[in-house]
Amino acid sequence: METQIIRMDEQHIDREQLAKAGEIIKAGGLVAFPTETVYGLGGDALNPESSKKIYAAKGRPSDNPLIIHIAKFQDLNLIVKEIPDLARKLAEAFWPGPLTMIFKKSDMVPYETTGGLETVAVRMPVHPVAMAFIEAAGGYVAAPSANRSGRPSPTLAKYVEEDMQGRIEMIIDGGGVKIGLESTIVDMTVEKPMILRPGFITKEMLEKVLQSVSEDQTMMSTDSGQVPKAPGMKYRHYAPKGDLTIVDGNEEQVIEYINREVSFLQEKGHKVGIIGTEATIARYCGDVCKSAGNRKDDNTIAKELYRILREFDDEDVTVIFSESFNTVGIGQAIMNRLLKAAGHKIIHL
Ligand code: TXA
Ligand code: MG
DSSP states (O other), rough: OOOOOOOOTTTTTOOHHHHHHHHHHHHHHHEEOOSSSEEEEEEETTTTTHHHHHHHTTOOOSSSSOEEEEESSGGGHHHOOOHHHHHHHHHHHHHHSSSSEEBBOOOSSOOOOTTSSSSSEEEEEOOOOHHHHHHHSSSSSSOOOOSSSEEEEOHHHHHHHHTTTTTEEEEEEEOSSOOOSSEEEOSSSSSSOEEEEOOOOOOOHHHHHHHHEEEOTSSSTTTOOOOSSSSSGGGOOOOOOOOEEEEEOHHHHHHHHHHHHHHHHHHTOEEEEEEEEETGGGOOOOSSSOOOTTOHHHHHHHHHHHHHHHHHHHTTTSSSEEEEOOOOOTHHHHHHHHHHHHHEEHHHH
8 A cells, every 4th residue: 555645734724635634534544644742543433444454554452442533522422422521621621632531432433443442532632734634534533643553652744654654545744743742541431530641731730620630540650550541551652672761860860870881881782872851961971862852841851752762763772771750740741651661660869
């Protein structure tokens, strides 16, 4: 299959091109598209064959459910059994935007899309190209992140191309994404809404609307003895080829520790990558040193993290050290993804 790539920036929505993309979805094909979080790999959410194709293109286990993307709030009615009042409130506050909510599914939603579950994840993205595309596709687009399973989610169309070339009909290239980490997932089917995956919409932001929100205990640690409630969170996603360790401590200690390890590992023939920040990166003696951004604005780090992990794979580093980040605000999502990438290997100095 030849993958067609079309360019479209959010200021210049090309309805004719999007109509073509919409036709591909309606005919059961797959189209990757930009959202504000990461690129999505879209198929018709109400067509079981499309969902099967998504799993095949990603190489993803089929017990890992997909998120249905909608463009209008009223479209929610068709795919869920009921809309809890608290979900209405969250939608008012955060939709369209980087928030996914879990509902009880209606009979319209095939089990192929929900990985066999009675619940369904729904999100209304705010990216103008995503919204126009979803409408052109008939209103219900199932879309996981557009990476091959086990690779970091794509933040640029070229990464979608790397992973999906020849496997899907079309890629809509909308340039770089704004946020860089996947949406916050909140389960609305339980009495007290529960965060299953941290993202740009933080616990503090949700609490302003909901009074009280709980968190899946498996989000930040492995020793809760529980299985994550979002099936996808149990997989070791985002694992770079190099062996990644996070080093936590005060700045001077961390730099000193990492540089000592680097000399030792280089002598043994390793190629070492470092993830630092603007303020520290020049002080590392690794083979490939990359700044994730500025600690004064964690959003810069969220946006660059997946790009950096992909670049390390291309540069064939065998070992990677990363600085640790604080878990306030979007920092929680950053550390959640970084800990997964590291298989929870973290050294506290
Ligand atoms: O930002 C995002 O959410 C991106 C963009 C493309 O919208 N999508 C995304 O999809 O990250 P994906 O498939 O890579 O991650 C979906 C996560 C998985 O961990 C999955 O297990 C969980 O959502 N999920 C989906 N449906 C669920 C359900 N019914 N109950 C619990 N977790 C669910
Ligand atoms: Mg994903």
